[in-house]
Amino acid sequence: MPKIKRRHFLIGTAGTAGALLVGWLALPPRARLFAARALPVSPGQTALNGWVKIGSDNTVTLMMAQAEMGQGVHTGLAMLVADELDAAWDSMRLEQAGFDPIYNNQAAIADAMFEPDDHGLARRMGEHVVRRILREIPGLAGTGGSSSIKDEWLPLRQAGAAARLMLLKAAARQWGVPLAECRTDSGRVLHAAGSSASYGELAAAAAREALPDTVTLKSPAQFKFIGQPLRRIDNAPKLYGTAVFASDALPAQLLYASVSLCPTVGGKVARFDARRALTVHGVRKVVSLAPVAGGIGAAGVTSGGVAVIADTPFHAMRALELVHIEWDHGGAQGLSSKKMFSDLTQALDTHEGHAHLSRGDVEGALRGAAQTLTAEYRVPLLAHATMEPMNATVQFKGGAATVWAGTQAPGATRGAVAKVLGIATDKVQVIVPYLGGGFGRRYLTDCVQQAAALARETDGAPVQLIWSREQDIAHDYYRPAFMARCRAGLDPAGRLVAWKMTSAGSSLGAPFFADMADDGASNTAYQFPHARVAHQSVESPVPVGIWRSVSHSYTAFFVESFIDEAAAAAHHDPLAYRQSLLQGNAAHLRVLQRLAQLGGWGPAPGVAPDGTRRARGLALHRCFGSIVGQIAEVSVNPSQQIRVHRVACVIDCGVAVNPNLIRQQIEGGIVYGLTAALHGEITLDKGQVQQSNFHDYVPLRMYECPEIVTEIIADGVLPGGVAECGVPPVAAAVANAVYALTGQRLRSLPLKLA
């Protein structure tokens, strides 16, 4: 993903440019209404624009550019169209969109390039240009960065409203009545005199109507679906086992492949002996795979390996065990977790880092402070561990490829497969079924590149490569390990006057001007009078990549833990202390105030009815355009294990398209974040990942799952992100609660009491 140093756009933000604002709001979405080529239609279907098709059976088909990986985006996006189109909810159908630039995810890319708080002239001009450029490049659809609703909020509503207006015009023309006398109701156009026609009956005529120059979108008071807790449209198939995931792809003559990758990061195959494996019934071929780079938002490579292609998955797995492989371990054999953290420590000892926030005179303020605090935090490598292990199915026949891949980035997948097979991208069809979890892992194309390489070996038969869980855990693109060194200076009244934080860790391969490694710390909402937040890139051969909430997964832990330390040193209430640093920031203060009520902030809970002694901890964070606060209530059992009983969460996400989906995502984010807070840790020794499955890379399970309550604030104009926002605060909220309970300050994840 091309990133421009977003902070450069901060220069000269004090502009007034209402006209421009209208320009960039109006132009790109308007330009996203029609695809370059007419949509493919089935018999009886009529396309009214690049997003909406209406069938003679009255079904409304939405062209779906986003991947459903659990976040509910299929439901949420369908609601946007259905509302403005005034469709019947049960008439909505989905079809995978193609690669036209109108389906590009502009918000994900723009969000990565610009500061969330920056609404100034330079940003608007920059974003305008970026969005115009993105309108021209095909294949940049993608699902990630909590951006889907944000991205399609206007284009989909405009598509629905434009289609509705064309249906109204067609009816008015047919009936010879003024347009103003016609109205719509749940998939029908009605006239005051009693005429009535369904959308299906009118669609063909509507397609001949001129596209309206302008459309008026509904005001929030007029919304029928938006804001309602509608049920998910993917419930039924997922309750009867009929939902199709990529690993359920079943083209005729399907072959299966199993792979063993070099256990050392970056390693490859030296030689292998497949003679015994080839005697196994059903085995077709044993193939060496070269190391491959995962691609977007990641650094490092997937190790090379050996794959067995067979007629059944079990034959492939069993024969794989019989292949004798000699590895070329490469240069990473000296790598260990200990070495990685000592490299990070050394970087912090010897470098000041690249400053992304520099305010006032932080060194002077620290020298003059009545009290100073110093602390060092660290977080480990983390695997994504999607429930559906990495897999891809590829058929290469007659110079063209068909790919079944649960991918967050279909365009990148298409490009990667085309490159492996040496064919043009338009010879690659990518089918995106449901994703069995994504969390950033499925942005990467390593597995599909391997499957494409195998598809060259099968004489046109499709081949499905399924990684074992062991491969999945040991060959991830991990959330990077990070350290942060923090210093704070307090004045005699305990007020935080100086804040210094330097982090060290991977920048995911981004050059310094596009480095987002300290996002969430360098753009903190706290108004420290003197501050410096800097990052020092430290790269290693370990593959690293984007992991649900990306940098926020650790910056929130650093910032929100250290703020809590400062509040404790000042003998101030942690909530009041945060309020004092957010004066004038009404949105953040409101989240804190509602959170205090929801989470029962105040006197410590003491002894709970179950006999456990409990305490609460608080954390607040802004990410992906939303503000999220959490209060965790914890106890510690006699064997010193931390137990989280309840998490209260308040999110201000601007607009709540479907409160039910938002609650689901907050719950999911909290559970994902708690796994990292309490258990998650990938370690290396001799260049090899030491974890292999769910017994040693431990997910949160039912018996550990807290009660979760969520309150949504949604009185804004534009939607913020949701799906990643539950993750960042929870580790700090729990650590702060543990401190309140035990007096032990835990500065390392996963949280372990001494």
Next chain:
Amino acid sequence: MTTLKVNGQTLSVAAEPQTPLLWVLRGELRLLGTKFGCGRALCGACTVHLDGQAVRSCVTPLALVGGREVTTIEGLGGPQAQALRQAWSEVDVVQCGYCQSGQLMSACALLTSNPQPSDADIDSAMSGNVCRCGTYPRIRAAIHLAAKKA
């Protein structure tokens, strides 16, 4: 050939006796609702019923199934299953859905043997089923709701 009773049908399968039931179901019988998650009975995505008992099909060799009745998510029925599916839908449990076949199989076995499970019962019956989307609170609520309905 091995004879297998699956979802009320008696079928012949070619797989070798040591083949895990999961791969017989997925690879040969094309019953794709049962999912591969870990291969080591650690995550529960592959849960099916053998004579009504929840088992992990990824570590159950075909040879051990014998004459017992195999039920997969595709064949899961009866009042408990109906109540659970309705509750799952009302509570909006599913997210990515990949683990949900296994979750429902475990929940149905629980509800069949214990019509009014406590939170502790749910913890012990359901903690073998991993969900990375974090649907646990809703699974708990849905099981309680289904218990009221069944």
